[in-house]
Amino acid sequence: MTSEIDSAALLSRASELVALAKAAGADQADAVVVRSRSRSVSVRLGKVEGTEASESDDFALRVFVGRRVASVSANPGFDMRTLAERAVAMAKVSPEDPYACLADEKDLARSYPDLDLFDPTDVPTEDLRSAALEMEQAALEVPGISNSSGAGASAGLGGLVLVTSHGFSGSYVASRFGRSVSVIAGEGTRMERDYDFDSRLFAADLDDPKMIGRRAGERAAKSVNPRQVDTGSNVTVVFDPRIARGFVGHIAGAINGASVARKTSFLRDKMGQQVLKSGLHITDDPLIVRGSSSRPFDGEGVKGERLVMIEDGVLKHWFLSTSTARELGLSTNGRGVRGGTSVSPASTNLALEPGDISPEDLIKSVGTGFYVTELIGQGVNMITGEYSRGATGFWIENGELTYPVSEVTIASNLKDMFMRMTPASDIDRKFGIASPTIAIEGMTLAGR
Known part of the structure; x- marks a missing residue:
C-alpha cells in the first residue's frame, strides 16, 4: 500500500x-x-x-x-x-x-x-x-x-x-x-x-x-443453558469491558456539543458540575502515537490536544467543532469530524481512566449481582437519560461468576448510573473508546 x-x-x-x-x-x-x-x-x-x-x-x-x-x-x-x-x-x-x-x-x-x-x-x-x-x-x-x-x-x-x-x-x-x-x-x-x-x-x-x-x-460455550433470575430493584451490574466501551460511548454522546446545542443531551445544563462519581476521569486525546482514533488535525484543520473531559467527576469540556462552538458561545477544541459535506464534533481516543481494583476483586466485592456480556436493543433516551436494555451474561454469587443468564432487562437512569459506577484496573487502550470493567450499583433487573 x-x-x-x-x-x-x-x-x-x-x-x-x-x-x-x-x-x-x-x-x-x-x-x-x-x-x-x-x-x-x-x-x-x-x-x-x-x-x-x-x-x-x-x-x-x-x-x-x-x-x-x-x-x-x-x-x-x-x-x-x-x-x-x-x-x-x-x-x-x-x-x-x-x-x-x-x-x-x-x-x-x-x-x-x-x-x-x-x-x-x-x-x-x-x-x-x-x-x-x-x-x-x-x-x-x-x-x-x-x-x-x-x-x-x-x-x-x-x-x-x-x-x-x-x-x-x-x-x-x-x-x-x-x-x-x-x-x-x-x-x-x-x-x-x-x-x-x-x-x-x-x-x-x-x-x-x-x-x-x-x-x-x-x-459461546460458557453461555449454553442460560437461566432466568428473579426480578430485583437494587442489583449491582458489572459490565464486561467489551460492553463497558459502549457505555462510555453514552457519556461521549451526552457531552457532545452538537447534542447540547440541539438540547438533546440530559447533561446540557451540567457544565462545571459533578456528573460522575468523585475520583473518576474521562480523557480524550487525538495525539496518541499509533492510537486507534488519532489524527494530527481535525476535519477543519485544527490541531487538537489531550483534554480531561470530566475531571474528578466534574464536567469540564464539550466536544466542539467551530460551528458548534460558535452556537454555544465557545471556541473549538479540535474535535470536528468531516462527514461527507458537513462537519460535526466527536471524540477521538476516549477513555474512562481505570481504577485501582482488579476486575476479579471488583467482582468479589459485589457478592451477588449480574455480569453483563451482551446487550440487546436500543433502549437509551439521551434526552432524559432513561436506560432500559435486554441483557445476557452470568450471575454473580459469593463473588464468583456462576451460571449463564439470559432474557432479562436492566434499567436505570444514566444520571444515576454515572454517579454509581466503579471502574476496575483492566483497561485496554487499543480501541477508539477504552474502558475497564465497570460495576454499577442500584440498577433494576427484570427477570421472571
Missing part, C-alpha cells in the same frame, strides 16, 4: 478546487478528499463466502457567500470549474446560517506531529483467507461449539486531504487491519452465539487468529 499514501496530487487538485470557488464568487471555501482502500475475505465452515475490494477518493467542496453556505460532493473525474460554480450558485440561494464558517486562522494547525498511523504492509488476499480460516477452525475446535456464523479478515486504509481558502493544507492516512469470528454453541432452541475480534493500525499488532478463535468459542 506504500504507493497509495502519496497525497500530493490530491492536495494539488483540492487547492485548485478552492481557487476556482473563490474565482466563482465564494468569500471562503474548503475542499476535502476522503480516501479509502479496503480488501476483505469472509469464510464460513471452511469455505470462502466472499472476497471484496474497494477504493475511493471522494471529493467535497464547501463554499461560503456571506453567511450563506453550500456543499457539493463528487467522485474523481468531475469537472472542477463546473462543480465550483454550482456550489457558489447554490450558496447564493441558500438560507443564512449564522454559525457555519471555517475555523479561525488562529486555531489552524501550522505544524503537526507524525503519529505513526500508517503501516505499509501489503497483506495478500491469500493471507487474509488463511487467517479467517484459522480463526474459524480454532473456534470450532472448542468443546460445545456446534456451528459457525462465519469469520473474516480485512486490510485497508483511510485518510483525509484538506485545503482551505485561508491557508491550511494538509493530509494524513491511517491503515487498518481486522479479524473477527462468530460461532454457535449448543443445539436446537438451546443455541447460544458469541464472537471475538481484533482491529489494529499495524498488522503485526493483531492478536493471533487461533487466539481470537479460541476466545470466541469459549465465550
Whole structure:
C-alpha cells in the first residue's frame, strides 16, 4: 500500500478546487478528499463466502457567500470549474446560517506531529483467507461449539486531504487491519452465539487468529443453558469491558456539543458540575502515537490536544467543532469530524481512566449481582437519560461468576448510573473508546 499514501496530487487538485470557488464568487471555501482502500475475505465452515475490494477518493467542496453556505460532493473525474460554480450558485440561494464558517486562522494547525498511523504492509488476499480460516477452525475446535456464523479478515486504509481558502493544507492516512469470528454453541432452541475480534493500525499488532478463535468459542460455550433470575430493584451490574466501551460511548454522546446545542443531551445544563462519581476521569486525546482514533488535525484543520473531559467527576469540556462552538458561545477544541459535506464534533481516543481494583476483586466485592456480556436493543433516551436494555451474561454469587443468564432487562437512569459506577484496573487502550470493567450499583433487573 506504500504507493497509495502519496497525497500530493490530491492536495494539488483540492487547492485548485478552492481557487476556482473563490474565482466563482465564494468569500471562503474548503475542499476535502476522503480516501479509502479496503480488501476483505469472509469464510464460513471452511469455505470462502466472499472476497471484496474497494477504493475511493471522494471529493467535497464547501463554499461560503456571506453567511450563506453550500456543499457539493463528487467522485474523481468531475469537472472542477463546473462543480465550483454550482456550489457558489447554490450558496447564493441558500438560507443564512449564522454559525457555519471555517475555523479561525488562529486555531489552524501550522505544524503537526507524525503519529505513526500508517503501516505499509501489503497483506495478500491469500493471507487474509488463511487467517479467517484459522480463526474459524480454532473456534470450532472448542468443546460445545456446534456451528459457525462465519469469520473474516480485512486490510485497508483511510485518510483525509484538506485545503482551505485561508491557508491550511494538509493530509494524513491511517491503515487498518481486522479479524473477527462468530460461532454457535449448543443445539436446537438451546443455541447460544458469541464472537471475538481484533482491529489494529499495524498488522503485526493483531492478536493471533487461533487466539481470537479460541476466545470466541469459549465465550459461546460458557453461555449454553442460560437461566432466568428473579426480578430485583437494587442489583449491582458489572459490565464486561467489551460492553463497558459502549457505555462510555453514552457519556461521549451526552457531552457532545452538537447534542447540547440541539438540547438533546440530559447533561446540557451540567457544565462545571459533578456528573460522575468523585475520583473518576474521562480523557480524550487525538495525539496518541499509533492510537486507534488519532489524527494530527481535525476535519477543519485544527490541531487538537489531550483534554480531561470530566475531571474528578466534574464536567469540564464539550466536544466542539467551530460551528458548534460558535452556537454555544465557545471556541473549538479540535474535535470536528468531516462527514461527507458537513462537519460535526466527536471524540477521538476516549477513555474512562481505570481504577485501582482488579476486575476479579471488583467482582468479589459485589457478592451477588449480574455480569453483563451482551446487550440487546436500543433502549437509551439521551434526552432524559432513561436506560432500559435486554441483557445476557452470568450471575454473580459469593463473588464468583456462576451460571449463564439470559432474557432479562436492566434499567436505570444514566444520571444515576454515572454517579454509581466503579471502574476496575483492566483497561485496554487499543480501541477508539477504552474502558475497564465497570460495576454499577442500584440498577433494576427484570427477570421472571
